[in-house]
Amino acid sequence: MAQLQAAPPSLTLEIRSCTKCSLHEGRDHPVVGIGDGRSGLLVLGEAPGAEEDRTGVPFVGRSGRLLRSILLQELGLEEEALTISNVVRCRPPKNRTPTKVELATCWPYMERQLAYLQPRAILTVGNTPSRALLGTTEGITTLRGRTYDRNGIVIVPTFHPAAALRGRPEMEAAIRHDVRLLLPLLKFPS
Numbered sequence: 001m002a003q004l005q006a007a008p009p010s011l012t013l014e015i016r017s018c019t020k021c022s023l024h025e026g027r028d029h030p031v032v033g034i035g036d037g038r039s040g041l042l043v044l045g046e047a048p049g050a051e052e053d054r055t056g057v058p059f060v061g062r063s064g065r066l067l068r069s070i071l072l073q074e075l076g077l078e079e080e081a082l083t084i085s086n087v088v089r090c091r092p093p094k095n096r097t098p099t100k101v102e103l104a105t106c107w108p109y110m111e112r113q114l115a116y117l118q119p120r121a122i123l124t125v126g127n128t129p130s131r132a133l134l135g136t137t138e139g140i141t142t143l144r145g146r147t148y149d150r151n152g153i154v155i156v157p158t159f160h161p162a163a164a165l166r167g168r169p170e171m172e173a174a175i176r177h178d179v180r181l182l183l184p185l186l187k188f189p190s
Helices: 009-016 022-026 050-055 062-075 100-117 127-134 161-165 169-180
Strands: 041-045 084-086 121-125 148-150 153-158
Touching (some): 009 100, 041 062, 041 127, 062 169, 121 127, 153 169
Parallel strands (some): 041 121
Antiparallel strands (some): 148 153
């Protein structure tokens, strides 16, 4: 499946050659993102996992497959309409939460990507992207289930699909509820 890049070529090159923090030392492929923003939606995760590091594509592991399935079913989008990225571009060791330094180091890339994509809505998946975009220390359990405004962009926080994969079906129902909050905000290309 051919996908356009979720960032201009100059930003893509910078991210792929970045050595600003120690995460670059253990990476195989930094993750820039996929998609071109046509739908007006950006799905934003925390950082690459093992499969994402191996491929350079975001949300392709088990959690990613579940999230993509939910997005396609609930929003009626085609796979090519999804634009997906992460706030941190290299995999933290053992999939740990990125440190404040790692997040701050990657954040200028995120700001430039947001300016390039100009999303109408962002689905933040888990604590790290939700807290980063909303400038809060509140957890995802408190934040999810409603929308927020960030400089004219609607932010919809939701649980990470890994929670649903751990045998918690109420988590998948909650993710589906949150995703449906996006329906009135999307641009559907004709």
